[in-house]
Amino acid sequence: MHFDTNNGIAFFDFDLTLSRRDTIRDFPRFLFGRFGFTRRLLGVLPFLYAFRAGLCSATYAKEAYVTRFYAGMREEFLAEKSRHYSLSRIPTILDKDMMRVLKSHQEKGHTVVVVSASLSLWLAPWCEENGLELLATEIEILDGEISGRLQGLNCHGEEKVARIRERYALTQFDKIYAYGDSKADYPMLGIADYAWLRGKPVAPNDFSKLGEEISHAG
Numbered sequence: 001m002h003f004d005t006n007n008g009i010a011f012f013d014f015d016l017t018l019s020r021r022d023t024i025r026d027f028p029r030f031l032f033g034r035f036g037f038t039r040r041l042l043g044v045l046p047f048l049y050a051f052r053a054g055l056c057s058a059t060y061a062k063e064a065y066v067t068r069f070y071a072g073m074r075e076e077f078l079a080e081k082s083r084h085y086s087l088s089r090i091p092t093i094l095d096k097d098m099m100r101v102l103k104s105h106q107e108k109g110h111t112v113v114v115v116s117a118s119l120s121l122w123l124a125p126w127c128e129e130n131g132l133e134l135l136a137t138e139i140e141i142l143d144g145e146i147s148g149r150l151q152g153l154n155c156h157g158e159e160k161v162a163r164i165r166e167r168y169a170l171t172q173f174d175k176i177y178a179y180g181d182s183k184a185d186y187p188m189l190g191i192a193d194y195a196w197l198r199g200k201p202v203a204p205n206d207f208s209k210l211g212e213e214i215s216h217a218g
Contacts, residue, residue, distance in 0.1 A: 087126060191204070
């Protein structure tokens with residue numbers, strides 16, 4: 001891929017953009033096995049349906065998910081399992097075409113950032129290993145134990161843009177690139193000079209308007 005500037009920044013959604021699997025589901029399957037994952041998922045389904053129906057926020061639904069799957073776990077245990085998943089499992093579920101695009105940005109000297117609603121617990125080790133910056137959902141840890149609450153908002157929809165603007169002075173870059181796969185990425189695509197949805201180029205202006213319709217980022 002050809003880029004016309006060395007002073008660029010590229011934002012990549014992770015799940016189903018850089019990866020071929022949704023790590024929100026893949027990690028707990030890895031951790032608990034298929035039966036353990038399914039049993040815990042049943043307790044979360046009402047919150048997921050409520051979120052999709054617009055009856056609760058992304059943050060509320062994500063906290064229900066974190067509570068059901070991880071609340072009460074020791075930080076050291078979950079961090080160890082997350083690191084193992086990140087460095088052994090994630091490399092096997094990456095989309096090779098999108099990884100070539102990412103590497104092209106790195107070779108050009110661009111700042112490359114993963115922006116994801118998934119938990120930083122299992123994304124951070126892989127990002128660090130590959131020289132990538134990360135904005136992701138953070139969970140609250142109290143006295144070395146997972147509380148079940150989030151630290152801040154779910155990194156979803158407009159919250160992705162809020163996190164980006166909080167960390168990066170975008171006017172310092174000549175060009176902004178963004179890659180996503182779903183409506184949750186529309187706001188992020190909308191701030192780019194060049195944007196891709198599911199691997200195909202799109203007009204960012206179209207998505208800046210659609211992004212205003214994403215009202216469940218909190």
